[in-house]
Amino acid sequence: MQLDQHYQLTYCTNIHPGEDWNTVMETLYTYIPPVKQVLSPEAPFGIGLRLSRQAADQLMNAHCLATFKNWLTAHNCYVFTMNGFPYGGFHRQRVKDDVHQPDWTTTERYEYTRNLFYILTELLPEGMDGGISTSPLSYKHWHKSASELDVVMEKSLDHLVQIAVQLHEIRQKSGHLLHLDIEPEPDGLLEDTQTTLDFYKNWLIPQGVKILEKKGMSVEQAEECLREHIRLCYDVCHFAVMNESPESVLQKFASEDIRIGKVQISAALKAILPDSNRKAKEAAFRQFAESTYLHQVVAIDQQGNRRQYPDLPQALEEIHKPEIREWRTHFHVPVFLENYGELQSTQDDVIRTLNYLKTHHPTHHLEVETYTWEVLPEDIRLEMADSIVRELEWVRENFIEA
Numbered sequence: 001m002q003l004d005q006h007y008q009l010t011y012c013t014n015i016h017p018g019e020d021w022n023t024v025m026e027t028l029y030t031y032i033p034p035v036k037q038v039l040s041p042e043a044p045f046g047i048g049l050r051l052s053r054q055a056a057d058q059l060m061n062a063h064c065l066a067t068f069k070n071w072l073t074a075h076n077c078y079v080f081t082m083n084g085f086p087y088g089g090f091h092r093q094r095v096k097d098d099v100h101q102p103d104w105t106t107t108e109r110y111e112y113t114r115n116l117f118y119i120l121t122e123l124l125p126e127g128m129d130g131g132i133s134t135s136p137l138s139y140k141h142w143h144k145s146a147s148e149l150d151v152v153m154e155k156s157l158d159h160l161v162q163i164a165v166q167l168h169e170i171r172q173k174s175g176h177l178l179h180l181d182i183e184p185e186p187d188g189l190l191e192d193t194q195t196t197l198d199f200y201k202n203w204l205i206p207q208g209v210k211i212l213e214k215k216g217m218s219v220e221q222a223e224e225c226l227r228e229h230i231r232l233c234y235d236v237c238h239f240a241v242m243n244e245s246p247e248s249v250l251q252k253f254a255s256e257d258i259r260i261g262k263v264q265i266s267a268a269l270k271a272i273l274p275d276s277n278r279k280a281k282e283a284a285f286r287q288f289a290e291s292t293y294l295h296q297v298v299a300i301d302q303q304g305n306r307r308q309y310p311d312l313p314q315a316l317e318e319i320h321k322p323e324i325r326e327w328r329t330h331f332h333v334p335v336f337l338e339n340y341g342e343l344q345s346t347q348d349d350v351i352r353t354l355n356y357l358k359t360h361h362p363t364h365h366l367e368v369e370t371y372t373w374e375v376l377p378e379d380i381r382l383e384m385a386d387s388i389v390r391e392l393e394w395v396r397e398n399f400i401e402a
Contacts, residue, residue, distance in 0.1 A: 001040040001392075003399060006361045008128075011035075011368040011388050012083050012264070014050035019089055021058035024051065025068070031385055033075060038389050039396075044076050048367040050083040051119070053112045059119055069123065079123040081262055081365045084116045084132040085183055096294050096311070100188070103138035104156035113163060113180065121176055129177040131261040131365055133233035136188030137199075141310060143189075152189065153203050160204065160230055161211050167229040181233035181261030186296035186330050187310055192242045193249050196232065200258050204230060231261035234362075235369065236353050237268040240346035241298050241328045243306060246353040250362060260362035263353065264369040265395055267335045267345040270328045273319070281327075282319050284342035287377045288331050289313055300326040332372045334387065336394035354399045368392060 003009040016027035028047070036045040051059060059065055072078060086099050087109065102108040116132050124130040137156045143149050160180070167178045184190040190199055204226055212222035232253065239249050253260065269288065271281050288295060289312040297315035299307040301323045309315035312329060319327070333340065338347045357366070368391045382390070 001036075001045050002043060003366065003396060006364060007357070007366050007399075008046045008080055008364055009366045009368075009392060009395060010046045010048040010081065011392060012048040012050055012371065014083050014086065014369070014371045015384070015388070019052040019054050021051075021055040021064060024055050025071075028071075031388065032077060034385050035388050035392075036075070036077065039392055044078055046081075047072075047077055047079045048081045048083065048369075049079050050086070051116065052089070053087050053108075056112060056115050056119060060115055065119065065122055072123070078125050078128075079120065080125070080128050080130055081367055082116055082120055082130075082132045083369075084113050084134045087112055095292050097139050097141070097187075099294070100135050100139040100142075103135060103142075103152070104159055105138065105152055107159075109135070110159040110162065114166065117163070117167065117170070117178055117180075120178065121170060121174065124176055124178075126175075129179065129364060131179045131181045131231065131233075133181040133183045133262055133264070136182060136184045136190035138189045140187055140189050140191070149189070153199075154207075156189075157203055157207055158211070161208050161226070164208070164225050164229040165212070165215065168225045177228070179229050179231045179259075179261040181231050183233035183235055183238070183264070185235065185238040186241050186298065186308065187294070192239070193244055193252055196258070197252070197256060200256065227257055227259055231259040233262045233264055234260050234353075235264040235266055236350050237264070237266035237330065237332055237346065237369075240270075240349040241268045241296065241330045243298060243300055243304075243326075243328060246349055247356050250353075250356055250360065254360070254362060262365040262367055263357065263363055264367050265335060265350055265353070266332045266369045267347050267350055268328055269331045269333055269340065269343050270326065270346055271343045272326050273324060275322070278320055280342050282316060284340070285312060285316060285319070285327070285329065288329070289316065293372065294330065296330040298328045299324045300328070332370045334370055334382075335368065335391055350395075351398055354395070358399065366395070368395060 001009055018024045018027055120130045138152050143152055163180050170176055184196050190196045208226045209219055209222040295312040297309040302325055333345050335350050338345055
């Protein structure tokens with residue numbers, strides 16, 4: 001839905017289980033109309049569509065795509081952003097680090113993303129830019145040596161440049177501005193401001209420009225092609241877990257002309273740890289140690305230094321270390337709640353991001369992404385449609401107040 005003259009706001013449909021197109025369509029039939037009726041009864045309603053590889057392959061069928069386009073028209077809806085990070089199963093099974101499989105070194109990831117852009121080109125309304133968020137290249141714990149990392153970067157870069165060229169050609173032919181939005185997250189190859197800046201400065205721009213020069217572009221054309229079509233998805237939860245302030249991160253990216261394709265509005269869990277007797281905090285965090293998703297932990301010591309753990313169980317073994325003063329964990333909790341008993345959310349980072357977006361306009365796309373409803377502790381689960389509405393209403397109200 002249109003939030004103001006700058007922003008479109010939606011939620012990501014990765015909240016709903018479903019890996020094949022028929023199941024995805026059933027969830028859209030079930031949830032989109034009632035949510036739209038509450039939030040945008042007269043105006044068009046934008047959808048943040050998540051498709052697995054299986055669902056994307058099925059939607060490439062001309063009949064399926066035409067049927068979906070007719071449904072969108074009939075319900076006064078449109079698609080302007082897609083989530084292309086999870087390739088395969090994302091609910092009711094172990095996901096953990098497999099969410100990064102296949103990574104950007106593979107043709108499977110490239111072909112999946114290329115197909116998503118074909119679908120988005122068919123669905124995107126005239127006059128809108130469209131984006132697809134994607135993984136932060138790979139999972140860092142899979143690659144142990146500098147030489148291995150170089151190979152990952154080289155292979156990933158080659159595929160990203162191919163995507164940029166295709167999006168450039170689409171714009172030349174149809175006028176559609178499309179962008180791939182890389183999503184840094186804890187323990188990704190791109191996980192914070194510095195690793196992201198390093199990738200742009202050392203790999204994407206200098207090496208990508210060389211590749212595009214061989215294809216006949218000037219240096220200026222090549223750099224603009226890469227910056228325009230390879231952007232970032234700024235997930236508020238992810239950077240909050242890494243203990244980086246929204247204003248600082250977004251200003252650094254802007255100063256380096258690293259463009260934002262989408263802001264994902266999401267909150268993490270955090271807690272200030274007392275000097276002694278941390279059993280209550282430990283018990284509270286244990287409620288969130290579930291077996292589906294990775295819940296990376298960043299522990300912050302007295303000097304403000306970070307200590308990272310790949311998942312909650314490993315971190316819980318060290319929660320009583322006295323030098324650690326604060327914990328933040330990658331668990332997407334509802335944005336409209338600030339407190340979870342002994343724990344708090346990083347809701348303040350969301351509010352600060354909205355304040356920034358009110359006066360700066362790095363993107364047109366805002367997407368709420370709380371995909372963990374099924375694995376939340378039972379006492380804070382809510383009915384799905386009501387939860388979606390409540391989150392979007394909370395964002396709209398806090399944006400207006402910003």
